[in-house]
Amino acid sequence: GIQVEQSPPDLILQEGANSTLRCNFSDSVNNLQWFHQNPWGQLINLFYIPSGTKQNGRLSATTVATERYSLLYISSSQTTDSGVYFCAVSPLTQGGSEKLVFGKGTKLTVNP
């Protein structure tokens, strides 16, 4: 099956710093989503981005589908950004776009 690799696995930042999280995937996809899991376990949708670039406030994401990777940018990080960031994809060979395969996540800690 498709492989989803996220890097780095752990990241520690000082408040105000910028960061880039990476997601590599091993096959063509028709869905790619970034999620933030807060300390209470809730999954929050950040981006639905099978291709292209999107921005939402301090966050932005870029997916280069032809090269099979996606990047999540966090600027001016805040302590509330702490948590685990997951990349999840749906393989093109699967047909539908709704069965997601998750990477192992990047655990982000933002210190005050």
Place this chain on the structure above:
Amino acid sequence: SAVISQKPSRDICQRGTSLTIQCQVDSQVTMMFWYRQQPGQSLTLIATANQGSEATYESGFVIDKFPISRPNLTFSTLTVSNMSPEDSSIYLCSVGGFSGELFFGEGSRLTVL
């Protein structure tokens, strides 16, 4: 995006018992998905639940252990049967939006003693 409610939000159970988790969506959806997240791990798809048919299980998951019901287009249940400490996980319900984006409920955190 759909509003997805799960019950219970958390529970502590004894080994050998069973627990049913409910998922309610505020709009009709064709497919509902159940995921498991073991402690410190990523999310893994358990099964896809379609209304009016048996659920489709992913490799490593079986109906006897995780029976699923889907009585209508807004509701589904997942039962974790004959629980052991290895079943301690967060169980999440998920549905798709019109664009293909998936949304998740707040999860049910299960601890088995």
